[in-house]
Amino acid sequence: MNKTDKKFAILIDADNISSKKIKPVLDEIANYGIPTIKRIYGDFTNSKLAAWKDTLLENSIIPIQQYAYTAGKNATDAALIIDAMDILHKEAVDGFCIVSSDSDFTRLASRLRESGKEVLGFGEQKTPQPFVKSCDKFTYVEILGSEAPTEETPQPTPSKTVKNSTKPASATTKEKPAADTTPPGIRSIDKKLKTLVRNAIDAVADDTGWVSLGMIGNLISKKMPDFDSRNYGYTKLSSLMKALGDVVETKTQQTKGQDSKQIYIRNKK
Known part of the structure; x- marks a missing residue:
């Protein structure tokens, strides 16, 4: 079915x-x-x-x-x-x-x-x-029902210089802390997630260490029913894995006999 x-x-x-x-x-x-x-x-x-x-x-x-x-x-x-x-x-x-x-x-x-x-x-x-x-x-x-946050950190917009200012800024004026723009419910990428991904790869990877991203996604979901890349601010699992670049690496490979491509992932040594 x-x-x-x-x-x-x-x-x-x-x-x-x-x-x-x-x-x-x-x-x-x-x-x-x-x-x-x-x-x-x-x-x-x-x-x-x-x-x-x-x-x-x-x-x-x-x-x-x-x-x-x-x-x-x-x-x-x-x-x-x-x-x-x-x-x-x-x-x-x-x-x-x-x-x-x-x-x-x-x-x-x-x-x-x-x-x-x-x-x-x-x-x-x-x-x-x-x-x-x-x-x-x-x-x-x-x-659900809202746009995922931008997956690339935007560059800050340079502020415009104000000319002919009659009152210099006070040296004692404290800057307000930047507002937290992270949408509610979004989790940070932590050690727990990295360990979960690395263990999943070790469990099913071939002799070269590579395993298809789809297989990893299915395995993690079985271990952790609430796993979803959107929980971490990424609309796609592949984008989340790329954000874990310090512990894993990814590659895209052409599927034999087909026009489609498949993403593979393995642990960094």
Whole structure:
């Protein structure tokens, strides 16, 4: 089956995700397959969920009303879990997309995977790791729906000289620190990432040390479901690997018998 032909059920926890992030999430899911079921769960009599109305209409998402019968009890989670199990036993889809930042869905994700279904998770950076690790792939919504930062550091623009200034600048005037222009949710390239990449290369590289970039990406994603080059400000995995130039090296090679080219990577000695 072609990757984009897979059928997915999208189940959204309205209490734990912003309505502003749903369109980017749906666009991301389209890269994995076809959303044949789109449902959202919550108490829509609550004014806090009023912002969802237009979003649901625009994206053809079916709202499942779940009243909060008892304070402190999350009936929404229970309704979503019951529906997920019903869909599972009907064998109607190839996978599930759980959109929430709530760790209460950890066991559900594990159960769906045990039944051979692919599970994609979407949530905020605050999502607990147990839920993240229980998914085949987990994407943070902060990196969706906005342009990735420029992958090359721009040169500073020289300031214009002000002529005929009547008041010289005070020597005691303190310069304001440069504003942090890093978008929210973007991580820095650290030792942990470098070690992860180097270990992945060592695990599958051939005798020459080279391995295809695609194979490395798949292996890292299996070890770390929330791995995504966009988490580090790079739209492509190849760009992120080039940024790790102090520990790895890359090369582009023509694929035999084809017009396409493939990127390979190996550890620097």
